[in-house]
Amino acid sequence: MTAQSTALLTDQYEYTMLAAALKDGTAQRRCTFEVFARKLPYGRRYGIVAGTARALDAIARFRFTDDDLRSLSRFLDKETLRWLEEFRFRGDVTGYREGEMYFPGSPVLSVTGTFAECVILETVVLSILNHDTAIASTATRMVTAADGRGLMEMGSRRTHESAAVASARAAYLAGFTATSNLEAARQYGVPSAGTSAHAFTLLHTGADGPDEAAAFRSQIAALGTATTLLVDTYDITEGVRTAVDVAGPDLGAVRIDSGDLGVLARQVRQQLDDLGASRTKIVVSGDLDEYSIAALRSEPVDSYGVGTSLVTGSGAPTAGMVYKLTEVDGRPVAKRSSSKETRGGSKRAVRFARDTGTVVEEVICLAAAEPPPVPMSLTAREVTVSLLRGGEPDAEAPTLEEGRQLVATGLKSLPWEGLVLSHGEPAIPTRFATE
Amino acid sequence: MTAQSTALLTDQYEYTMLAAALKDGTAQRRCTFEVFARKLPYGRRYGIVAGTARALDAIARFRFTDDDLRSLSRFLDKETLRWLEEFRFRGDVTGYREGEMYFPGSPVLSVTGTFAECVILETVVLSILNHDTAIASTATRMVTAADGRGLMEMGSRRTHESAAVASARAAYLAGFTATSNLEAARQYGVPSAGTSAHAFTLLHTGADGPDEAAAFRSQIAALGTATTLLVDTYDITEGVRTAVDVAGPDLGAVRIDSGDLGVLARQVRQQLDDLGASRTKIVVSGDLDEYSIAALRSEPVDSYGVGTSLVTGSGAPTAGMVYKLTEVDGRPVAKRSSSKETRGGSKRAVRFARDTGTVVEEVICLAAAEPPPVPMSLTAREVTVSLLRGGEPDAEAPTLEEGRQLVATGLKSLPWEGLVLSHGEPAIPTRFATE
Incomplete structure (x- = not known):
């Protein structure tokens, strides 16, 4: 299963952009693309990043088989096809660890490399993060609501047969006890029951x-x-x-x-x-x-079995994250379309907390800038970590169990309003120290 | 891709039921399971059956590899594992063709065979039908709204990476012009653009x-x-x-x-x-x-590009179909749980229409019963067709293009209220002639 190519789980325009950029010489410009959400869906107060491990795996499997290239030859020129034949991602990825909380504007994942190698990853990376994050972010609300009682995921029949496997994994990450899904048990070791x-x-x-x-x-x-x-x-x-x-x-x-x-x-x-x-x-x-x-x-x-509402995100079936070009050859770039503005520059995030561990603010700064000053009586934690360097995994990837632990720790660090189920504002503000 | 086993895309309880039934001798009882929706989601006026071809393909690939069996040996006894080793589905499947309209209670798919061979198909069949039907049923509303203008599907990034491929296929079935998704272009021949x-x-x-x-x-x-x-x-x-x-x-x-x-x-x-x-x-x-x-x-x-709302079902991300045992050894069976009653017996459906082609009623009768009398001035069409017989495809499977044609014809046959976008009642009533 993990051997399959992911190169066609993508949108055609990524390859037409690649072809044009290879032709005009801009393909080799060094770029950073950033994954972030403009807002949390549906009045949620926090989100849980999920799918990071699956996204990194999809990047590793982003290689082109003969059949992939044959299919792409419908609309791509020979030079572009030759470039793809040799392709593997050799750039850098930084971002939030799987299980980390995120808020509006959080730089959840940053992909840096040539335009050519970064632009073609857009769709598959977003598909995975948007799906898994939506499920995990919904699941933690159920975990909080269950207040320590067991929660079994049993929604496979209400969602696409492969989304079901990813949903079971995301629910477990978020704190569910078990799943009914047998492929999630085999592939990810999620405890199964039935x-x-x-x-x-x-x-x-x-x-x-x-x-x-x-x-x-x-x-x-x-x-x-x-x-x-x-x-x-x-x-x-x-x-x-x-x-x-x-x-x-x-x-x-x-x-x-x-x-x-x-x-x-x-x-x-x-x-x-x-x-x-x-x-x-x-x-x-x-x-x-x-x-x-x-x-x-x-x-x-004593325990709950949850199906439909979990796998459909209980009203928020997608996280709505986007993948935007923020930096070209060291220069910040940003689009100015109304209500869809982006903020230029490669970024990283720092989260401030009180001594008690309660978080109070997330500060987003340029990756290359000095760390933001830490206010008196607060502590700072670097949220952004290196995930891939030169296309290779950087440091030990956290296990699903470690991500699950991170979720539990994160939920404990929220101000009390953050755990309220009703619609409202994000639990903590995000501040941009990038301008 | 199509060679992969689908046997673990399922819920654990299907195999524990199988194990118990093999032990107590009931596994060989001849059963019919029926896929139907108790209601249309979200005030919709009709639904479009989609995923049938994918579901039949998943049944054909429901075979057990050594790795599947090894994983199941965590909780299954040797006898059950031996039974699975030899398994392939040899029963009969009847139902609605892909692209057919359906209404509350429509017997969308009926699976007949031994309890053992039918019970284990539940989850994967439902996953596929519930997902693809939700997308196609949403897409036709967009097609109607676009009133002849082009519609391009571009929602891959907002849903699970494999659900994206199935969504592109379902949208095309429903009448969309093209997709951005390259895997859907390769696998199903959906026109792609970007x-x-x-x-x-x-x-x-x-x-x-x-x-x-x-x-x-x-x-x-x-x-x-x-x-x-x-x-x-x-x-x-x-x-x-x-x-x-x-x-x-x-x-x-x-x-x-x-x-x-x-x-x-x-x-x-x-x-x-x-x-x-x-x-x-x-x-x-x-x-x-x-x-x-x-x-x-x-x-x-001149044309529209549609993403998020399509792949998330525009408020109805799942069709909510269920897979219920309705007949055992020729006897109708039904559960009586409050608000989740089922109607016993193997069924088929007939749709009545005026001379103009406008449909007026769907009549659901027992499969073995006489066809219902056709009221004066109406014509009757048998909606249920044979899909698998003895596990083998029965008659030529309709192509995606034929399904697309069936959708277009179906939409034209609806009474005008049926195409209204607002929430309301199903466009035509379903009547049970089974009691």
């Missing part, structure tokens, strides 16, 4: 009608009493009784996937306790989002 | 500052005067003047990517005409959705 669907209960229908007990017996025979039984196929009260009947009081959990989950959780908890199954957990699922997860906090729910 | 970005203009910055004319000259040298010049990097009026200056009055088109597109299109049209470039077209892009496309109908816009 027991049964309504179909399994319905399958156990005989000439005499439904036989929920047979389904439960079969599941327990295969998976043991620690499993989770799905109790809402027919009647929940009946389902819970049958479940404890068949499994005994050591049944691992029951899952409720429909109805008013708060009311049902209370009823089921009472019923389980009355049946002596006081250690049996309650799992709920079914159209949950961060708001309904938060609303269920006061109910006897 | 010229330049703001970066190319900014690249042409020298010691004396910006040099828009140099950028335009370079692009024309490489792509000819029929190209599209992006005129809004600095000042649009200046950009248009420079464009015609450099290219002459035969310039193909100018693109405006920011600002009030309606006002700017009018100004630019006037300016182009005054400069003698009356055949130069105007392309607009920048955060367009079906509503803004419709709003620009009265302006001198």
Whole structure:
């Protein structure tokens, strides 16, 4: 899988620009392109950078096979094709580590090299960062809402089959406990889980009608009493009784996937306790989002299964990051189109925090400039790190687990308004010290 | 690419159910699973089925490699693994052709075979249909809004890198003219296009500052005067003047990517005409959705470039289809969970239309039942066709172009309320003749 070329996961105009620049001699100018978001989507108060590792991997696999070149020969001249044949990225990439928080204007990734080698990476880099960041940024809101309870990602069926794998990874990065997606388990080591669907209960229908007990017996025979039984196929009260009947009081959990989950959780908890199954957990699922997860906090729910709203970004399915040319041969460049201005120059970011660890401001300065002065009583942390140097990985790439740790640390460092679920302003301001 | 196994693009519970069913002997029961949507998303009036060809391809590639089996051995017993080793789908699939309209309850796809072979296909089939259908159903609204003008898909950067390819395909199915995505061009033959970005203009910055004319000259040298010049990097009026200056009055088109597109299109049209470039077209892009496309109908816009709103489904990023067990050994089965009821039995659909071709009703009946009586003055069309028989393709699969034709015909057959962009009820009712 990782051996595949990523060179055609891109937009045609990148190659037509390349062809024109090779012809007029500007292709070799040293450029910096910057990935940033003009705003956080949908009134969010912070974002979580995700997809960095996948983007760096896509850059490494940005090589041209014969079939790629054949396809591009439809519209590219021989010289450009010859240039692509030899291509591999040899530039530098700096940026935020995966799992880092970001805010409007944060220079999330900076790609420096010749115009030719940087311009053609635009689409695939943005696709990955925009998707994974949207999912991770949504997932952390659910993690916060769940307040320490388990969260299982189970949205694969509601999104593109490959986006599903990346979503499972991004959700885990953000603090989810597990995924249903098996490819994410294989490829990224995300813990996977799963027991049964309504179909399994319905399958156990005989000439005499439904036989929920047979389904439960079969599941327990295969998976043991620690499993989770799905109790809402027919009647929940009946389902819970049958479940404890068949499994005994050591049944691992029951899952409720429909109805008013708060009311049902209370009823089921009472019923389980009355049946002596006081250690049996309650799992709920079914159209949950961060708001309904938060609303269920006061109910006897032990863990949540989340699908659609996670993989669709709960109203913000893309992070809206852009990839803009900011520097040519050491000179800052910027476009002036209305409402789409860019700020010129290669940048880096520093985050100021109080002694308590609470962040107060992000300062964005030119990469080549002196570090900004640190106000009294604050500490400064360099957010930008080197990721690729001369096309090769710089320093040890953080693991998914390390990124997950960074997310957890980041959430703890936010001022309290930052964790509020309602729409609002970014949790901390970004200040440009670049002019 | 097409050789890859799809067997792990799935949820763990499908394999744990399989393991339990193999153990208790129910795995061989003959089952039908049905893909349908309980409702259309977001007040839409119709949906367009898309992804069918990709789903059938994914079923054909649902085979287990050694690496797949090794990964599954984490939680599956030897017998189940042995069963998977030999697996290939040998059942039957019926359903709607790709490009067909659908409504709430339409039996979009029915998968019949043993429980074992059908249950494990759930996630990958749903992922594909839910994603592609969401995009195609959004794209047709844009096609209708554009009222015959060209529509270019350019949203790759705003969605997962593989979802981008499927989105480009779905948009073309729905009637878009072209895509920026090169992998969609290679893999599916979607016409691709693209010229330049703001970066190319900014690249042409020298010691004396910006040099828009140099950028335009370079692009024309490489792509000819029929190209599209992006005129809004600095000042649009200046950009248009420079464009015609450099290219002459035969310039193909100018693109405006920011600002009030309606006002700017009018100004630019006037300016182009005054400069003698009356055949130069105007392309607009920048955060367009079906509503803004419709709003620009009265302006001198020749074609639209659409990105984010298309690939995110313009508010409806997933079609919300489900895969439900409806029949076991010839007996209808149905779950009774509140608000998630299912209707038992294998089904097919017939659509009634007036002589004029305008559809009036979709009738869903049991697959084995007599066809429903056709009311006087109406004609009936069988919507359900056979797609796979014994695991093999049944009849010639429709091409992407044929699906595109089916979409166009379908849109023409809708009652006029069906094409209204505002939220509302489905354009025609679905009636169940199954009870």
